[in-house]
Amino acid sequence: MTRRAIVMVVHDGVRLLDVTAPVEVFTTAAGQGGAYTVSLCSPTGRDVRTSAGTRLGVDAAAHRVREAHTLIVPGSPDLPRRPRPEGLPEAVDALAGRSERVASVCTGAFVLADAGLLDGRRATTHWRHTALLARTFPRVRVEPDAIYVRDGRVLTSAGVSAGLDLSLALVEEDEGSALAREVARDLVVFLQRPGGQSQFSVAARTSRPRRDVLRPVLDAVAADPAGDHSVPAMAGRAGMSTRHLSRLFRERLGGTPAAHVESVRLEAACALLEAGESVTGAAERSGLGSDESLRRVFWRHLGLTPSAYRDRFRTARREPRPPEQDRASRTVRGKGS
Structure with a gap:
């Protein structure tokens, strides 16, 4: 059985739930027969510190990752308005070129936009930052109320916990609705959340x-x-x-x-x-x-x-x-x- 490598690029200041939500979905799916491996990398290969202050261990430096079926870029509270963490745009750009699909969680969409991966595509991000994303990157067609958006091989999700919704959608696409439903039941979440993100804002x-x-x-x-x-x-x-x-x-x-x-x-x-x-x-x-x-x-x-x-x-x-x-x-x- 060929396993799909899920690779997350983490960085200092990353929001912990942006990382752990997809990790929980894909590792839970793997435990129930899904064909997944999950790993974390950082631009330097060093561990990172999250926005909550928790240290997060990584498996490798981004340039050493040879296989990435799905690249996921989590966000951070500071990403929209501050310079991107050193080496992050370059790492994402390089890994995206050898990945079958690319996804972002929350404000990770700004990193994808920096790399030009959202040009001409529909996308979303945390409701606090959808207007800023649209102003900063006018070639991106921002959908402010979406929980997640897929346009071709690129997916973006709304804020924080929406990484669960995006990841469950990918499991359903890869492994079918039965496994995705079992993962949702195990995590006690909606398989498909009703309503859009405006209900939270x-x-x-x-x-x-x-x-x-x-x-x-x-x-x-x-x-x-x-x-x-x-x-x-x-x-x-x-x-x-x-x-x-x-x-x-x-x-x-x-x-x-x-x-x-x-x-x-x-x-x-x-x-x-x-x-x-x-x-x-x-x-x-x-x-x-x-x-x-x-x-x-x-x-x-x-x-x-x-x-x-x-x-x-x-x-x-x-x-x-x-x-x-x-x-x-x-x-x-x-x-x-």
Whole structure:
């Protein structure tokens, strides 16, 4: 049986889970009959220190790696905005040339982009850095909501734990869905995660510029998402015409007043659901109105229902409540779910 060599190029500052998530998937698959070997290399051959401070041992220097079926480049918190670790771009470029497929986890996409491997291709990265990736590398077609993207022989994944999703997809491609499903069950994760990565980044979408003529308007929306935030009401609050208000929103926030209000209300609804609020209660208190309106907004922005979001992200620990209040709360949740 020919084994596929999975090679990960690690570097100082690498995020530990970016490395260990794929390693766990492929070694678990190998333990259940999958044809894989897994090794770590670094540009110098020396061990590296992760962003968490943990020392990570490597098997070889990158230039000594002779066989790489799949090259995986993990990321680090500093990769997008600081110079790349010494020797890393050259090591990736050399190894990519003799690999059947190349993948990145999280901000490792910036290293692939440096090497030109993403030119003209679709790609993704951690939601915090998708806009920066698109600005820095205009030839890359960035898909900001994707958990992972495959374009030809090159794959990129979203932030951190998305390395699990990418690796499971590769196991399924190589060994079939039955083995991939067993690996997912062993690791207690989704074989295919529902929704996109925007479900993890709600608060990042509602910009609030400082020292700006729009700031009082934006603060009023944030303070009371369920209030009257029609365009005329917001324009009156700002002391300007509706046309001028709309122009300022386009110029400074890149969207319409209505889109901003909806984004803030979505953020508020997410916070309410995370705290254990019912779907009906979240719809009313966030200003989105009805259960149906809430469902439409959630599906359009996050790709999942409010009930699914609540079940996935609500606070695990809650203060005990009197039995009467608990029964009433369960009744409301049953009507709104």
